[in-house]
Amino acid sequence: MEVTAPFISFASVTKRFAERTVIKALHLDIPRGEKLAIIGPSGSGKSTILRVLMTLESIEAGSVRVGDQFLWRGDAHTSRKADDKTTASVRRRIGMVFQQFNLFPHMTALQNISAAPIKVLGKSKDAAYAQAHDLLAKVGLSDKADAYPAFLSGGQQQRVAIARALAMNPEILLLDEVTSALDPELVGEVLNVIRLIASEGGLTILMVTHQMGFAREFADRVCFIDGGEVVEDAAPAQFFDSPSNRRTRDFLRAVFSA
Amino acid sequence: MFDFTFALSILPKLAAASLTTLCVTFASFFLALVLGVPLALLRRSKWPILSRITTLIVDFVRCTPVLVQLFFLYFALPGFGVRLSPIATGLIAFSLHYGCYMSEIYRAGLEAVARGQWDACVALSISRMDAYRSIILPQVIQPIIPAAGNYLVHMFKETPLLASISVIEMMFVSAEIGADTFRYLEPITVCGLLFLLMSLGAAGLIRAAERLYGRRWRRAWR
Numbered sequence: 001m002e003v004t005a006p007f008i009s010f011a012s013v014t015k016r017f018a019e020r021t022v023i024k025a026l027h028l029d030i031p032r033g034e035k036l037a038i039i040g041p042s043g044s045g046k047s048t049i050l051r052v053l054m055t056l057e058s059i060e061a062g063s064v065r066v067g068d069q070f071l072w073r074g075d076a077h078t079s080r081k082a083d084d085k086t087t088a089s090v091r092r093r094i095g096m097v098f099q100q101f102n103l104f105p106h107m108t109a110l111q112n113i114s115a116a117p118i119k120v121l122g123k124s125k126d127a128a129y130a131q132a133h134d135l136l137a138k139v140g141l142s143d144k145a146d147a148y149p150a151f152l153s154g155g156q157q158q159r160v161a162i163a164r165a166l167a168m169n170p171e172i173l174l175l176d177e178v179t180s181a182l183d184p185e186l187v188g189e190v191l192n193v194i195r196l197i198a199s200e201g202g203l204t205i206l207m208v209t210h211q212m213g214f215a216r217e218f219a220d221r222v223c224f225i226d227g228g229e230v231v232e233d234a235a236p237a238q239f240f241d242s243p244s245n246r247r248t249r250d251f252l253r254a255v256f257s258a
Numbered sequence: 259m260f261d262f263t264f265a266l267s268i269l270p271k272l273a274a275a276s277l278t279t280l281c282v283t284f285a286s287f288f289l290a291l292v293l294g295v296p297l298a299l300l301r302r303s304k305w306p307i308l309s310r311i312t313t314l315i316v317d318f319v320r321c322t323p324v325l326v327q328l329f330f331l332y333f334a335l336p337g338f339g340v341r342l343s344p345i346a347t348g349l350i351a352f353s354l355h356y357g358c359y360m361s362e363i364y365r366a367g368l369e370a371v372a373r374g375q376w377d378a379c380v381a382l383s384i385s386r387m388d389a390y391r392s393i394i395l396p397q398v399i400q401p402i403i404p405a406a407g408n409y410l411v412h413m414f415k416e417t418p419l420l421a422s423i424s425v426i427e428m429m430f431v432s433a434e435i436g437a438d439t440f441r442y443l444e445p446i447t448v449c450g451l452l453f454l455l456m457s458l459g460a461a462g463l464i465r466a467a468e469r470l471y472g473r474r475w476r477r478a479w480r
């Protein structure tokens with residue numbers, strides 16, 4: 001029995017799409033403030049874990065808890081969704097950045113960042129814009145406040161998307177393959193921004209990534225997911241230098257020999 | 259053959275009637291644009307009963323001729339104690355009929371908006387209502403302008419149907435002149451030319467709307 005319960009907890013979580021089981025009785029605990037990297041082959045269910053936490057997907061069995069709020073409450077066979085109020089409240093604590101950026105194309109960078117603070121938090125336009133300008137400065141895009149997404153590079157768009165997620169002051173930040181859609185030369189600028197916001201502390205970060213080097217340097221802990229299960233779960237050095245599971249070793253060998 | 263003096267002499271009468279055509283078309287186009295929104299949203303409702311009933315209504319209206327709908331409203335409804343003026347009948351029938359078509363355009367437009375836009379709205383806690391209003395619908399408008407514009411032009415050319423329920427529009431007046439003077443060539447020709455002018459004008463308007471709306475945030479793909 002732990003003294004303090006972990007901040008985020010997945011217990012016996014099972015998720016199916018039609019006949020396919022994408023997450024199989026998953027157990028995963030994340031303490032507050034941790035930076036967790038989730039890696040694994042495509043289709044292994046790693047993005048689905050983030051999407052479940054973001055309330056974008058439902059599950060068939062198990063429990064998902066954030067703090068003292070249960071998003072899903074259940075056992076190995078069933079699960080019940082929280083009421084709308086609790087779901088909305090959990091959602092408010094989490095921010096997410098997507099592989100395809102998902103910026104609103106008809107809004108400028110500034111409007112993208114301030115839309116939710118105005119609509120959801122009821123901030124005044126002035127306050128929201130001021131905050132958006134600060135965030136743009138932080139991600140190094142002060143000069144792009146009035147640019148529409150179509151006029152920004154992929155790396156710039158993703159930095160705006162990160163600023164947009166931060167504008168809602170989340171406790172938890174989910175990064176879903178945020179560099180996978182980028183040209184190689186643009187990956188660095190996005191990773192630098194992630195380093196910067198993580199260095200300010202306070203955020204719990206779950207990141208699904210294919211950037212092994214970054215995972216090793218950045219994360220406190222690395223999870224390898226395969227077939228919807230946690231196959232390996234260790235500190236970065238141990239994970240990359242002496243993985244205990246054969247599937248992890250095969251995966252890492254395949255990745256690094258590519 | 260074609261008597262230009264006669265054609266000129268009836269032009270004012272036809273031009274006056276063209277005002278009715280213009281007003282009915284634009285008014286019912288506007289109403290159809292508005293009506294299409296709730297129909298499209300209801301069809302995408304989470305509750306299957308709502309979406310099924312809406313689908314039924316939309317398909318029923320789309321699959322029966324406007325003329326039949328006009329006759330039903332004008333000649334059959336009085337039997338149930340509902341009496342409408344010809345203009346009101348025309349407005350209702352046209353906006354209902356084209357509202358259903360418009361809802362299909364909206365629906366296609368809504369489905370074309372990337373799923374990721376909805377994901378982003380959820381991740382930012384933006385409510386469904388706000389998401390539709392500020393995020394999804396603005397993205398739908400630009401790509402559907404050409405399709406909606408087609409219907410505007412189409413509606414212009416359908417207004418002669420209103421003559422059959424005695425709305426005094428261009429076709430009605432042309433036929434009247436023909437019956438009075440036994441000359442049909444000039445009134446029908448002028449009527450056709452006026453329709454051509456109006457349709458070209460409408461098409462121009464639509465192109466202007468496309469340019470106006472497209473320029474802001476779209477650009478040619480790199």
